[in-house]
Amino acid sequence: MTTRNEKAPGRHSQGHHNSISGTPMMPRETHSPAAAMSYALLSDDVLLKLEHGRVSRDARLLHIEATVYCATALTDGELAVRLSRISDAEDPAALARELATAGVWEETSTGWRILDYLEALT
Numbered sequence: 001m002t003t004r005n006e007k008a009p010g011r012h013s014q015g016h017h018n019s020i021s022g023t024p025m026m027p028r029e030t031h032s033p034a035a036a037m038s039y040a041l042l043s044d045d046v047l048l049k050l051e052h053g054r055v056s057r058d059a060r061l062l063h064i065e066a067t068v069y070c071a072t073a074l075t076d077g078e079l080a081v082r083l084s085r086i087s088d089a090e091d092p093a094a095l096a097r098e099l100a101t102a103g104v105w106e107e108t109s110t111g112w113r114i115l116d117y118l119e120a121l122t
Contacts, residue, residue, distance in 0.1 A: 040071035043120050055102045059095040062087050063104060063114070070117060077117025080110035 042064065043049075050060045062083070069086045070077050083092035096112050099105040105112050 038072050038074075040068040041120050042067060049116075050102070050104065055098055055104070056095070058089050059098045059102075062089055062092055062095045063099055066112075066114060067117065070114060077114040078108070078110070079105075079112040079114070080108075083112070 046064070047060065050063060055063075065087045066079055066083075069075075069081075070079070073081075079086070079096075083089075083096055086092070087095075089095055096105055096107075100107055100112070103115070105114055107113075
């Protein structure tokens, strides 16, 4: 039996392998610090705020996709980007209007804003 840091028999010395798929992975040492993982904060009542009947399932998914995008791009809830870059929904603009009608988003001169994005961080 080998320990985590020892090379297992038959393993390539060029990197680690995913234990499920066997896909080669780069060693941790080669990961760039600039590629640090970001996290999106979703309140535990996010789905209650977007409860069934108030907004569609597709609109709820767009809201979550947009929240993750904002966390990754550090936009503080501002969506000054084509929504088709965030979601593969058939008509993300219609879903954004649905979220705005529900009081979750608002339209801005540059795109959209998630209204409670910054409040969720505090």
